[in-house]
Amino acid sequence: MQLPVLNEAPAAKSGCSASSCGTTENQMDALPDSIREKVQNHPCYSEDAHHYFARMHVAVAPACNIQCHYCNRKYDCANESRPGVVSELLTPDQAVKKTMAVAATIPQMTVLGIAGPGDPLANPERTFETFRRLSEEAPDIKLCVSTNGLALPDAVEELSKHNIDHVTITINCVDPEIGAKIYPWIYWNNRRIKGKKGAKILIDQQQKGLEMLIAKGILVKVNSVMIPGVNxxxxxxxxxxxxSKGAFLHNVMPLIAEAEHGTFYGVMGQRGPTHDELQDLQDACSGDMNMMRHCRQCRADAVGLLGEDRGDEFTLDKIEEMEIDYQAAMEKRKVIHQAIQAEMDSKRLEKAEKSTQFKAEPKLATRPVLMAVATSGQGVINVHFGHAKEFLIYEASPDGVRFISHRKADQYCGGDSTCGDGESVLQRTVRTLEGCEAVLCSKVGYEPWELLENAGIMPNGEHAMEPIEEAVMAVYKEMAAAGKLDAKPEAMRASA
Structure with missing residues (x-):
């Protein structure tokens, strides 16, 4: 069939072009050398880097100076993946030893962050002792901190003394009226301050700290939790x-509020956003602002690539048995990092060439389509459908391919054949892919194939080990050639 073409393609779902969503390799070329050096191997600040480079968090900061309605810190819940949850609280000495063990064992680990389980800057002695030691003993590791911002202005000078180029501030509002609905209290100047007054102090401190960090040349990522009906x-x-104040990246995350977490929002039945609501808001926030769409809302002791957690390999008892020659490990890490960077540079050039060719082609007169991809990294399709713990979601359109989000496939049923409500794990996984019209994986079995087709999702195992964006566009063109993009997806599901 001849593909339909036209001069002007239909608009995508929302006002965000492929080039303006996230810090991609194309955007890297436009960055100053000093900034590109800071972000090109940082899995949180670069969308492409998260396919290759790993991160870890050390849980040295137990205390917090604010209360959030979406937070409930637990120290012994290894099956949960959300901020504020850890299995082991560490001393600075233990954190340094763990970091050295991980860096030696996982050489592609480039970033060490302190993100809790409380607020790192509410625990300044423990936090800065850890940073001081690591900046001396592991200078090749990037150091990051995540904070609610209440104590940030007083800590900026100390942060700038260490090897810290990246700070994340969680900013959920700039209006105290809204803040009072999110934060029941803050602890400020030895007093607990509630309601709108406390929220205003927090907002003022966050904005002041952001401006001070930018003045010091420190990159700032802003995290915001999307709470339907609140903010x-x-x-x-x-x-x-x-x-406007110089933040480098904005990460709008969905509220996690399951009742079993014991948070105020969870107990009160506050819902989280739908996939469509989150995408629409991220697109609305984008404009010329870099948006982070690949965040996994990691635990405060996460280890490994984004989307995986190897923390069980590095518990305190296992670390005690390890003999670590970090000087030798640094040489190995250097070689591996150079090899990864060379591969990424090569792929970036190849992408640029193919992008030029794509722009020269007549645009398809077709609508955008969401596709799910099973991958474990390296930017290729390399995971069996049945083994996927998460799916990356891409949008294919006449304008190209852009990354949208990720969706977890491992559920609280813990991998049993059925979940508590009688729904099978497979059924629940298929439901997780709602809104997608295709799923690309290395292989897929007969049973999931049938369930996916019945749900109006086309399974595809024909592009194993191929680059994700190329495969997504190839499938999109195949769908267009077969006339599958003429009807709306609802009509397709109805006829399936």
């Missing part, structure tokens, strides 16, 4: 404000 209509204003 969802307000976060575009948050994005505008932090962008």
């Amino acid at each position: 969802d209509q307000h976060l575009a204003e948050v994005s505008r404000v932090v962008k």
Whole structure:
């Protein structure tokens, strides 16, 4: 069949072009050398880097100076993957030893972050002792800190003394009225301050700290939790404000509020956003602001690539048995990092050439399509459908391919054949892919194939080990050639 073409393609779902969503390799070329050096191997600051480079968090900061309605810190819940959860609280000595063990064992680990389980800057002695030791003993590791920002202005000078180029501030609002609905209290100047007054102090401190970090040349990522009915209509204003003050990246994350977590929002039945609501808000916040769409909302003791957690390999008892020659490990790490960077540079050039060719082609007169991809990294399709613990979601359109989000496939049923409500793990996974019209994986079995087709999702195992974006566009063109993009997806599901 001849593919339909036209001069002007139909608009995508929302106002975000492929080049303006996230810090991609194409955007890397436009960055100053000093900034590109800081982000090109940072899995949180670069969308492409997260396919190759790993990170870890050390849990040295137990205390927190604010209370959030979406937070409930637990120290012994290894099956949960959300901020504030850890299995072991570490001393600075233990954190340094663990970091050295991970860096020697996982040489592609480039980033060490302190993100809790409380607030790192509410635990300044433990946090800065850890940073001081690591900047001396492991100078090749990037150091990061994540904070609610209340104590940030007083810590900026100390942060700038260490090898810390990246700071994340969680900013959920710039309006105290909204803040009072998110934060029941803050602890400030030895007093607990509630309601709008406390929220205003927090907001002022966050904005002051952001401006001070930018003045020091430190890259700032802003995290915002999307809470439907509370701040969802307000976060575009948050994005505008932090962008105007120099923030490098904005990460709008969905609220996690399952009742079993014991948070206020969870107990009160506050829902999280749908996939469509989150995508629409991220697109609305984008404009010329870099958006992070690959965040996994990691535990405060996460280890490995984004989307995986190898923390069980590095418990305190196992670390005690390890003999680590970090000087030798540094040489190995250097070689591996150079090899990864060379591969990424080569792929970036190849992408640029193919992008030029794609732009010269007539545009398809077709609508955008969401596709799910099973991958374990390296930017290729390399995971069996049945083994996938998460799926990356891409949008294919006449304008190209862009990364949208990730969706977890491992559920609280813990891998049993059925979940508590009688729904099978497979059924639940298929439901997780709602809105997608194809799923690309290395292989897929007969049973999931049938369930996927019945749900209006086309399974595809024909592009194993191929680059993700090329495979997604190839499948998109195949769908167009077969006339599958003429009807709306709802009509396709109805006829399936």
